[in-house]
Amino acid sequence: MQSFFGNNRRESPKPVKAQIRGEIPKWLQGTLIRNGPGMHKIGDTVYNHWFDGMALLHSFTFKDGEIFYRSKYLRSDTYRSNMEANRIVVSEFGTMAYPDPCKNIFAKAFSYLSHTIPDFTDNCLINIIRCGEDLYASTETNYIRKIDLETLETNEKVDYRKYVALNLATSHPHYDTNGNTYNMGTSIGDKGKTKYQIIKIPQSKPGDKEHACFTNCEVICSIPSRSLLRPSYFHSFGMTENYIVFIEQPFKLDILKLATAYFRGVNWASCLGWYPNDKTYIHLIDRETKKILSTKYYTDALVVYHHVNAYEEDGHVIFDIVAYNDNSLYDMFYLKILKLDDAAFEKQGKTFSSPSCRRFVIPLQHDKNVELGTNIVTLENTTASALKEKDGYVYCKPEILFEGIELPRINYDYNGKKYRYIYASKVQWRPVPTKIIKCDILTKTCYEWREDHCWPAEPVFVRAPEAKEEDDGDYHLFHSMCL
Numbered sequence: 371m372q373s374f375f376g377n378n379r380r381e382s383p384k385p386v387k388a389q390i391r392g393e394i395p396k397w398l399q400g401t402l403i404r405n406g407p408g409m410h411k412i413g414d415t416v417y418n419h420w421f422d423g424m425a426l427l428h429s430f431t432f433k434d435g436e437i438f439y440r441s442k443y444l445r446s447d448t449y450r451s452n453m454e455a456n457r458i459v460v461s462e463f464g465t466m467a468y469p470d471p472c473k474n475i476f477a478k479a480f481s482y483l484s485h486t487i488p489d490f491t492d493n494c495l496i497n498i499i500r501c502g503e504d505l506y507a508s509t510e511t512n513y514i515r516k517i518d519l520e521t522l523e524t525n526e527k528v529d530y531r532k533y534v535a536l537n538l539a540t541s542h543p544h545y546d547t548n549g550n551t552y553n554m555g556t557s558i559g560d561k562g563k564t565k566y567q568i569i570k571i572p573q574s575k576p577g578d579k580e581h582a583c584f585t586n587c588e589v590i591c592s593i594p595s596r597s598l599l600r601p602s603y604f605h606s607f608g609m610t611e612n613y614i615v616f617i618e619q620p621f622k623l624d625i626l627k628l629a630t631a632y633f634r635g636v637n638w639a640s641c642l643g644w645y646p647n648d649k650t651y652i653h654l655i656d657r658e659t660k661k662i663l664s665t666k667y668y669t670d671a672l673v674v675y676h677h678v679n680a681y682e683e684d685g686h687v688i689f690d691i692v693a694y695n696d697n698s699l700y701d702m703f704y705l706k707i708l709k710l711d712d713a714a715f716e717k718q719g720k721t722f723s724s725p726s727c728r729r730f731v732i733p734l735q736h737d738k739n740v741e742l743g744t745n746i747v748t749l750e751n752t753t754a755s756a757l758k759e760k761d762g763y764v765y766c767k768p769e770i771l772f773e774g775i776e777l778p779r780i781n782y783d784y785n786g787k788k789y790r791y792i793y794a795s796k797v798q799w800r801p802v803p804t805k806i807i808k809c810d811i812l813t814k815t816c817y818e819w820r821e822d823h824c825w826p827a828e829p830v831f832v833r834a835p836e837a838k839e840e841d842d843g844d845y846h847l848f849h850s851m852c853l
């Protein structure tokens with residue numbers, strides 16, 4: 371299994387019909403596209419980190435009980451440059467690349483200078499997102515790449531910076547029921563300020579010009595970073611009907627380190643730092659007024675990549691996240707660790723902090739006369755608390771919902787609404803996932819699914835037609851499961 375992490379995958383651009391054991395529900399029709407690294411070796415050069423590999427797009431077309439599979443490498447500018455040079459020439463998250471080792475001294479100096487503000491990679495390997503009517507492969511830089519749903523061909527490159535001030539953006543946007551896309555990113559040093567930006571990319575209208583969704587893109591709120599040179603890193607955010615939830619965590623990007631990384635010969639990942647003595651600030655942004663609520667909600671130092679869901683109930687914002695007590699997760703994805711055998715990985719894995727799904731309950735209003743130290747959460751059925759402190763601070767303590775889950779998904783019809791079920795990967799200290807899990811928040815019970823020789827990826831929930839219940843759609847997999 372360990373060789374899995376070393377080998378380059380072959381692309382399979384022509385549809386291959388899958389052999390099916392059991393039965394695919396007839397109502398399941400359409401195409402699922404997945405993304406991820408597929409190539410970690412180019413010529414004689416190798417990447418260091420799982421998140422560096424060349425993006426390989428996969429599609430699974432479900433049609434009348436049959437499945438057709440295709441895959442194709444994203445023809446990013448990065449991919450083309452690497453292929454042409456037959457070596458890694460563009461830097462990725464965990465690998466700093468130096469374009470031409472044989473350049474003369476002047477060319478080298480010029481190359482160093484042009485890297486002070488580096489042009490980031492367009493190797494969009496993290497996710498597939500929708501903007502307007504179109505699908506894009508995404509990463510966390512300022513670039514996304516349009517792709518063709520049918521053929522998986524790579525189309526134009528969109529640079530967010532042409533439309534809004536954004537140097538980094540998440541790969542986990544949100545969507546509303548009108549087809550608008552909301553994303554968040556970081557604008558570094560624009561007009562001397564570093565800020566987090568929430569953007570709205572509108573749904574296309576009939577007759578719109580190409581890229582209209584980007585030219586009509588608007589910044590709906592800017593949140594100043596607490597520090598000009600150390601903005602927080604973030605991988606996702608939450609959205610309720612009326613609020614956006616942004617967590618400014620003490621896992622931060624050091625801009626000075628970033629600007630000198632190329633000269634110092636270190637990778638981008640080393641520019642991220644963990645400040646365990648700092649607080650984690652919780653920002654709620656009112657979607658109507660576009661203003662940040664003035665109460666200073668905070669919690670202890672934590673690291674979060676994935677928000678699960680967020681909603682409002684009786685004057686509170688409730689949000690669930692998968693969080694860690696430190697920043698060790700990204701270190702686990704260095705290939706030298708993933709290539710360890712199961713026993714060694716397990717030993718290593720246990721030195722990394724394990725995630726838990728945590729629920730925060732944020733009271734939107736409270737009586738100003740209430741004594742300091744009082745828990746101002748008035749919702750029942752939660753142990754999450756919010757203690758009033760002086761100077762407008764409120765200290766929030768989460769309720770632990772579930773331990774050891776990651777890559778959370780929900781029935782997206784319930785995004786921003788009160789919900790009951792989380793689908794996720796069960797974290798085990800094995801390099802390749804073997805279990806998926808369905809968690810019931812109401813009863814606090816979990817169902818797991820595994821099968822020999824199956825390595826399930828992040829589960830994706832698809833609603834059954836005429837679904838009445840939130841989990842109508844998963845019964846084929848979870849009906850006969852063990853508790």
Ligand SMILES: CC1=C(/C=C/C(C)=C/C=C/C(C)=C/C=C/C=C(C)/C=C/C=C(C)/C=C/C2=C(C)C[C@@H](O)CC2(C)C)C(C)(C)CCC1
Pocket residue numbers: 421462463490491495496509510511538605623628638639641642675699776777795796797798799800801802803804
């Ligand atoms: C360029 C640049 C930057 C960044 C650039 C790039 C390219 C960033 C790319 C980021 C990527 C690919 C992020 C991916 C995140 C993926 C995450 C959080 C995945 C988590 C997966 C987990 C926890 C899986 C756990 C497991 C499960 C579920 C089952 C088990 O069996 C196995 C196990 C433990 C692995 C910067 C550092 C932001 C700025 C500077 C400049």
Ligand SMILES: [Fe+2]
Pocket residue numbers: 542605675676
């Ligand atoms: Fe993610």
